[in-house]
Amino acid sequence: MSLITNPRDKLILALDGMDSREVFALLEKLPDLRWVKVGLELFVSAGPQIISDLREHGLSVFLDLKFHDIPITMAGACRKAARTGASLISVHASAGRDALLEAKAAASEGAAEVGLTAPSLLAVTVLTSWNAKKFSDQLFIDQPLQKRVEFLSVLASESDMDGCICSPLEVSALRRIHPASFELVTPGIRMKDSDLNDDQVRVLSPSEAISQGASRLVVGRPITYALQPAVAFERFVKELECNYFD
Secondary structure, eight states: OOOOOOGGGGGGOOOOTTOHHHHHHHTTTTOOOOOOOOHHHHHHHOOTHHHHHHHHTTOOOEEEEEOSSOOOHHHHHHHHHHHOOEEEEEEEGOOOOOHHHHHHHHHHHHHHHHHHOOEEEEEEOOOTTOOOHHHHHHHSSSOHHHHHHHHHHHHHHHHOSSSSOOGGGHHHHHHHHHHSSSSEEEEEETTOOOOOOSSOOOOBOOOHHHHOOOSSEEHHHHHHHHHSSHHHHHHHHHHHHHHHHH
């Protein structure tokens, strides 16, 4: 996988909490945007057609449905997802090695069947809404959250995944384990002066996440909820340019 050098290719805008009409109204304000994330809400309301519409708009799509099922079902879902033209597809690492391997093979086959480049598959480690105490108290996993993330990232790498989704707080440790070609995609990105109150609890600023080895940053509400989304978007880009690409 080629390394990413343009800061605008580092930012993926999460199109959460909007319908398709609102999405394209927002996109008119962001002509320099290159990547978007389609999650469960938008996909359920708009269907697979939204991916084609976004690609026709000149955008690359991260299909973030976090598939987690038995191997045959995971494979079938990824085969069909790859046919949509999504460039990135998320699955759960905790589905296990068999499911991950079959999902990756099926995604490559599905893309080839319609003449598309195979998408990259990203394995979710531990969702950024978890903190260490809740993780231990509610899931009863006898492994610290940080170690669990590292363990699942290695499982993903050994199972032919192209990268992981993790919180920015784990990026530094994971980058010591994995080469730059293994993508680390991080939600939970907030500006240091942000007062946004939401369910992300393991967060860092854009420059902090990138400097520690993140490949791409997923940003939603700090841009989509902003009074001036274009200004907010350019502020994120500028921070990457000033703090990483100088």
